[in-house]
Amino acid sequence: MTTVLLTGFDPFGGDDHNSSWDAVQLVAREWATEDILVTACLPVEFGRAIEELIALIDQHSPDLVIATGVAGGRTLVTPERVAINLRDARIPDNAGRQPIDEPVVAGGPDAHFTRLPVAEMVARMNGAGVPATVSLSAGAYVCNDLMYGLLHALAGTGLPAGFIHVPDRADLPTVTVSAGLRIAIEVGLEAD
Amino acid sequence: MTTVLLTGFDPFGGDDHNSSWDAVQLVAREWATEDILVTACLPVEFGRAIEELIALIDQHSPDLVIATGVAGGRTLVTPERVAINLRDARIPDNAGRQPIDEPVVAGGPDAHFTRLPVAEMVARMNGAGVPATVSLSAGAYVCNDLMYGLLHALAGTGLPAGFIHVPDRADLPTVTVSAGLRIAIEVGLEAD
Amino acid sequence: MTTVLLTGFDPFGGDDHNSSWDAVQLVAREWATEDILVTACLPVEFGRAIEELIALIDQHSPDLVIATGVAGGRTLVTPERVAINLRDARIPDNAGRQPIDEPVVAGGPDAHFTRLPVAEMVARMNGAGVPATVSLSAGAYVCNDLMYGLLHALAGTGLPAGFIHVPDRADLPTVTVSAGLRIAIEVGLEAD
Amino acid sequence: MTTVLLTGFDPFGGDDHNSSWDAVQLVAREWATEDILVTACLPVEFGRAIEELIALIDQHSPDLVIATGVAGGRTLVTPERVAINLRDARIPDNAGRQPIDEPVVAGGPDAHFTRLPVAEMVARMNGAGVPATVSLSAGAYVCNDLMYGLLHALAGTGLPAGFIHVPDRADLPTVTVSAGLRIAIEVGLEAD
Numbered sequence: 001m002t003t004v005l006l007t008g009f010d011p012f013g014g015d016d017h018n019s020s021w022d023a024v025q026l027v028a029r030e031w032a033t034e035d036i037l038v039t040a041c042l043p044v045e046f047g048r049a050i051e052e053l054i055a056l057i058d059q060h061s062p063d064l065v066i067a068t069g070v071a072g073g074r075t076l077v078t079p080e081r082v083a084i085n086l087r088d089a090r091i092p093d094n095a096g097r098q099p100i101d102e103p104v105v106a107g108g109p110d111a112h113f114t115r116l117p118v119a120e121m122v123a124r125m126n127g128a129g130v131p132a133t134v135s136l137s138a139g140a141y142v143c144n145d146l147m148y149g150l151l152h153a154l155a156g157t158g159l160p161a162g163f164i165h166v167p168d169r170a171d172l173p174t175v176t177v178s179a180g181l182r183i184a185i186e187v188g189l190e191a192d
Numbered sequence: 193m194t195t196v197l198l199t200g201f202d203p204f205g206g207d208d209h210n211s212s213w214d215a216v217q218l219v220a221r222e223w224a225t226e227d228i229l230v231t232a233c234l235p236v237e238f239g240r241a242i243e244e245l246i247a248l249i250d251q252h253s254p255d256l257v258i259a260t261g262v263a264g265g266r267t268l269v270t271p272e273r274v275a276i277n278l279r280d281a282r283i284p285d286n287a288g289r290q291p292i293d294e295p296v297v298a299g300g301p302d303a304h305f306t307r308l309p310v311a312e313m314v315a316r317m318n319g320a321g322v323p324a325t326v327s328l329s330a331g332a333y334v335c336n337d338l339m340y341g342l343l344h345a346l347a348g349t350g351l352p353a354g355f356i357h358v359p360d361r362a363d364l365p366t367v368t369v370s371a372g373l374r375i376a377i378e379v380g381l382e383a384d
Numbered sequence: 385m386t387t388v389l390l391t392g393f394d395p396f397g398g399d400d401h402n403s404s405w406d407a408v409q410l411v412a413r414e415w416a417t418e419d420i421l422v423t424a425c426l427p428v429e430f431g432r433a434i435e436e437l438i439a440l441i442d443q444h445s446p447d448l449v450i451a452t453g454v455a456g457g458r459t460l461v462t463p464e465r466v467a468i469n470l471r472d473a474r475i476p477d478n479a480g481r482q483p484i485d486e487p488v489v490a491g492g493p494d495a496h497f498t499r500l501p502v503a504e505m506v507a508r509m510n511g512a513g514v515p516a517t518v519s520l521s522a523g524a525y526v527c528n529d530l531m532y533g534l535l536h537a538l539a540g541t542g543l544p545a546g547f548i549h550v551p552d553r554a555d556l557p558t559v560t561v562s563a564g565l566r567i568a569i570e571v572g573l574e575a576d
Numbered sequence: 577m578t579t580v581l582l583t584g585f586d587p588f589g590g591d592d593h594n595s596s597w598d599a600v601q602l603v604a605r606e607w608a609t610e611d612i613l614v615t616a617c618l619p620v621e622f623g624r625a626i627e628e629l630i631a632l633i634d635q636h637s638p639d640l641v642i643a644t645g646v647a648g649g650r651t652l653v654t655p656e657r658v659a660i661n662l663r664d665a666r667i668p669d670n671a672g673r674q675p676i677d678e679p680v681v682a683g684g685p686d687a688h689f690t691r692l693p694v695a696e697m698v699a700r701m702n703g704a705g706v707p708a709t710v711s712l713s714a715g716a717y718v719c720n721d722l723m724y725g726l727l728h729a730l731a732g733t734g735l736p737a738g739f740i741h742v743p744d745r746a747d748l749p750t751v752t753v754s755a756g757l758r759i760a761i762e763v764g765l766e767a768d
Contacts (some may be wrong), residue, residue, distance in 0.1 A: 109685055
């Protein structure tokens with residue numbers, strides 16, 4: 001039996017919603033395959049988001065892990081190519097911490113590339129009418145933190161895993177974002 | 193019998209395609225109602241685009257006129273709220289003319305508001321998964337020229353007419369743009 | 385004796401500062417000509433900002449009026465070409481009012497062009513190292529409201545007047561914005 | 577004697593100028609300290625730009641290396657935080673090569689962080705009126721290629737070195753960009 005782990009994030013920065021979680025929930029509501037879909041909404045907290053995601057992986061042994069978060073200002077679905085070993089927050093996280101110029105993992109490599117076939121995901125999304133492009137930066141806030149921690153933890157394993165930034169729902173409707181995430185899951189499972 | 197006139201533009205500025213015409217052609221290929229759809233690809237030339245559009249209106253007596261053009265850099269479908277009485281070109285048009293700080297219509301009013309229900313169009317597009325927002329500027333190139341000329345010519349009539357800018361197909365797939373244009377036509381005919 | 389009236393705006397939308405007023409204050413602190421500079425910080429309220437500006441004009445009989453406001457997301461100083469007869473607010477103003485699709489002046493023309501030599505202002509700013517471009521939309525919030533009301537009130541007079549949007553100070557330092565405003569004043573007085 | 581090596585790039589992608597080289601030349605024309613400034617204009621070619629830069633370092637033994645390139649669409653001066661081990665070109669380089677999803681250095685680490693004090697550079701630029709921010713992505717074209725190759729070659733040495741993207745001169749005047757580069761050099765030499 002195939003298991004997919006798909007996560008979104010809590011609201012942060014004063015917003016009352018997080019479009020990544022909106023989209024993940026819609027994927028779950030419309031899930032229609034025999035595969036098992038596990039979804040979770042992670043806290044916007046440096047370090048703790050990683051811990052919760054690793055715990056979910058240990059618990060469910062997924063065959064594919066896609067974490068998502070919102071990127072205000074972006075208007076396309078953007079699978080991330082790389083996570084960097086940097087915490088550099090312009091606003092505090094939801095626990096009130098605001099690290100400046102710190103590493104995610106002390107002594108870790110400067111970056112980890114994604115373990116997802118992001119170019120193929122983007123090509124398939126665009127073919128289906130979902131605007132998408134590969135992004136070369138996941139920022140230096142909690143999204144990048146989660147992605148770097150995830151890839152660092154999985155180094156040496158064969159588990160496909162990565163991160164996708166999505167637009168705010170004001171810039172791309174949730175129904176379109178969730179269609180994109182469904183395609184990302186399909187492509188990720190094919191590549192598996 | 194209801195007739196809809198929908199136009200796109202020729203390529204310009206060195207491009208080998210114009211995403212507005214791509215989308216208009218796709219609307220035509222998938223047209224499935226009993227209404228008559230007339231489509232045309234207009235020249236990217238100050239003044240001449242207006243003349244051709246007015247000639248098409250005289251010939252077909254449409255019940256709704258929607259002109260479209262591409263807006264490089266935009267990522268949403270953007271029905272335009274207003275056209276201004278200004279030609280101010282950063283690059284020459286396809287006839288080699290580059291007017292700077294000239295009026296579209298000498299002595300005309302500074303602007304004309306659209307005759308389309310743009311807010312309703314945008315709400316319906318977003319509801320259907322097509323990213324859209326109302327734009328407050330159609331620029332000062334041939335798109336604005338066409339929109340101003342169209343609205344100026346129709347002043348005093350009851351014909352619903354206006355202009356929609358669409359993203360380049362690299363930023364929003366043609367299938368999504370054409371879905372947005374179909375919705376715009378539906379809303380425009382309801383309001384009629 | 386030459387008098388210049390230069391205004392900024394109060395903070396709004398939850399911000400604790402308004403970069404337009406920061407820049408106007410810096411212009412005032414460094415004012416070194418014999419001309420009289422009158423500055424004021426206007427309320428972010430539909431209608432009331434116009435009333436206060438008109439009262440200042442009546443009181444000081446300026447030879448040049450430049451109103452400024454901040455445009456979040458813009459990174460260049462942008463003298464505005466045109467104001468439109470539309471109030472369409474995405475957030476409430478500082479008095480809690482949020483007009484949707486209403487005119488600034490019922491029965492007024494759809495737009496008024498600026499009475500400032502904006503192209504020359506932009507050329508001179510860029511020549512001096514201040515990034516600038518002419519903007520074709522002042523939006524549909526209080527900035528546009530003020531600009532439309534100002535130009536509507538001055539129609540038929542010979543007083544040069546208009547509006548300049550400035551970036552947030554996080555995107556363009558206040559010292560650079562104020563340099564741009566000083567240049568705008570110089571050009572405005574030359575044209576007078 | 578202190579030596580600074582500052583480079584720009586040739587035009588590419590059909591442009592007739594490259595704003596990075598414009599700015600570097602202006603820095604050179606106005607150079608007024610006793611330090612030696614070595615400038616060079618590098619070819620927009622994967623691999624070859626790196627080779628030429630390494631040869632210049634061997635020849636001049638600089639105390640500080642700052643390479644620059646233009647980033648169309650950006651409006652601030654952006655010292656880059658990190659270079660990634662990826663060549664992924666949307667257009668061919670000036671030698672006609674267009675690598676897709678290839679490494680810069682086979683077997684190299686996924687990324688190298690800059691060896692410049694980019695946060696301090698940005699703070700000082702903004703304080704002086706030059707709009708600036710740290711960037712987290714140098715792209716995956718020749719600029720990133722040069723930066724990765726430079727940092728890879730210098731790994732284990734103590735030489736401060738890195739890359740700064742600058743806006744096109746249409747978006748930020750060359751005089752302002754060159755002021756930013758002079759500040760970057762000052763800060764880089766202080767940190768040395």
